[in-house]
Amino acid sequence: MPAKQKAAPRRSAAVEDYLERILELINTKGYARVVDIALSLKISQASVTNMIQRMDADGLLKYERYRGMVLTASGEALAKSITRRHQILTDFLRLFGLDEELIYHDVEGMEHHISPPTLNTIEALTAQLRKQPALVARVRQ
Amino acid sequence: MPAKQKAAPRRSAAVEDYLERILELINTKGYARVVDIALSLKISQASVTNMIQRMDADGLLKYERYRGMVLTASGEALAKSITRRHQILTDFLRLFGLDEELIYHDVEGMEHHISPPTLNTIEALTAQLRKQPALVARVRQ
DNA sequence: CAGCAATCTTAGCCATGGCTAACTTTGTTT
DNA sequence: AAACAAAGTTAGCCATGGCTAAGATTGCTG
Numbered sequence: 001m002p003a004k005q006k007a008a009p010r011r012s013a014a015v016e017d018y019l020e021r022i023l024e025l026i027n028t029k030g031y032a033r034v035v036d037i038a039l040s041l042k043i044s045q046a047s048v049t050n051m052i053q054r055m056d057a058d059g060l061l062k063y064e065r066y067r068g069m070v071l072t073a074s075g076e077a078l079a080k081s082i083t084r085r086h087q088i089l090t091d092f093l094r095l096f097g098l099d100e101e102l103i104y105h106d107v108e109g110m111e112h113h114i115s116p117p118t119l120n121t122i123e124a125l126t127a128q129l130r131k132q133p134a135l136v137a138r139v140r141q
Numbered sequence: 142m143p144a145k146q147k148a149a150p151r152r153s154a155a156v157e158d159y160l161e162r163i164l165e166l167i168n169t170k171g172y173a174r175v176v177d178i179a180l181s182l183k184i185s186q187a188s189v190t191n192m193i194q195r196m197d198a199d200g201l202l203k204y205e206r207y208r209g210m211v212l213t214a215s216g217e218a219l220a221k222s223i224t225r226r227h228q229i230l231t232d233f234l235r236l237f238g239l240d241e242e243l244i245y246h247d248v249e250g251m252e253h254h255i256s257p258p259t260l261n262t263i264e265a266l267t268a269q270l271r272k273q274p275a276l277v278a279r280v281r282q
Numbered sequence: 283c284a285g286c287a288a289t290c291t292t293a294g295c296c297a298t299g300g301c302t303a304a305c306t307t308t309g310t311t312t
Numbered sequence: 313a314a315a316c317a318a319a320g321t322t323a324g325c326c327a328t329g330g331c332t333a334a335g336a337t338t339g340c341t342g
Contacts (some may be wrong), residue, residue, distance in 0.1 A: 001318075010298090012168075012298075014300095029304080030305090033320090034319070034320060034321090035308070035318080035319060035320080039228045041301070043301090044301060044302080045319075045320065045321085046300090046301075046302080046303095046320085046322080047299070048320090049320065050300090050321090050322095051300095051320085054298095054299095058197055060306090065307090065319060065320080066306085066307055066308070066321080067320095071262060072342075088226070090202075093259065093262075094260045094298075095264070096234045098258055098259060098262060099258070102258060103259075105256065106255055106256050107250075108254075109253070109254025110250075110251045110254045110255065112250070113247060113249075113250025113254075114247055114250075115161060115243055115246065115253045117239055117240070117282075118239060118243065118244075118247045121234075121237045121239060121280060121281075121282075124279075124280045124282075125280045128276050128280055129276075130280055132273075132324080135273060135276070137270050138265075139266045140262075141258075141261070141262075141264060142317095151328090153328075155328080155329065158294060174289080174290090175289070175290060176288080176290080184329090184330070185330075185331060185332080186289075186290065186291085186292075187292080187330090187331075187332075187333095188330055188331070189290095189291085190290060190291055190292085191291090191292095191329080192329090192330095194291095195328095195329095198336090206290080206291075207289080207337055207338065241295090
């Protein structure tokens with residue numbers, strides 16, 4: 001019975017971006033194709049094929065050449081936690097009336113670097129701030 | 142009169158980390174040596190030499206082999222804004238009683254991805270929250 | 283001032299994650 | 313079923329930013 005993953009599943013920012021998009025595509029279209037991932041991440045199909053194969057080797061998804069991919073249990077769990085993190089950060093920044101595109105850009109950059117305790121804190125803070133619109137109004141420029 | 146910088150000064154996360162440490166070393170010791178930057182960033186001296194030479198080519202600092210470096214005006218301005226950003230994020234996260242090491246780690250990761258409007262928002266939010274210790278207390282776990 | 287230790291540089295390597303160009307496979311369309 | 317377009321893959325390239333090993337320079341110290 002051969003081991004499935006060659007090394008500890010790398011969890012780079014790039015891998016997290018892929019997982020996030022793949023889960024989103026599966027949720028909206030039912031499947032994730034190379035071409036759609038490429039369009040979504042604005043990178044070439046070749047780069048996607050390459051990364052997908054590495055993610056397969058890392059046990060984050062199962063891939064069949066020319067066919068398609070499915071997230072493994074661990075890949076899906078990871079993708080969901082990444083998506084949750086993205087949502088929490090977006091919800092937080094949305095409190096302050098920042099431009100949506102800016103929010104998206106900042107969240108895309110930051111999200112890979114937020115630890116669970118910090119994330120939980122921001123989630124709790126957002127909940128508190130929602131009860132204090134006057135305070136939030138003072139923060140909005 | 143030859144142009145000084147070969148390309149648009151790259152402003153990667155790595156470059157920002159170097160600038161931040163160099164300014165800090167200059168502020169505390171009066172100068173920044175290769176060996177200290179290496180220790181501070183926990184990377185090899187060879188990597189530092191390499192990057193410093195690229196930052197010289199990019200016009201962020203002036204470097205003389207075996208001698209030393211000085212930040213250029215643009216390098217120093219950049220370093221200061223990076224330091225300010227770091228401080229604002231740290232001040233924000235410190236409100237909530239998170240572990241100092243965790244704060245440091247998260248800030249180091251996030252800081253390179255925060256746009257000026259978002260940063261200003263967080264700065265204003267921190268100021269408001271300081272006036273609302275009760276609310277902040279509800280956020281702390 | 284010779285020698286030594288610390289510092290710095292160079293050379294050459296590696297992984298990551300992009301790219302283009304060319305080719306293969308698939309599936310649809312006639 | 314042939315042909316075509318869309319999708320996917322492979323090969324080979326590149327920049328970034330790390331690394332180690334080995335050599336060069338500096339400056340201190342006996």
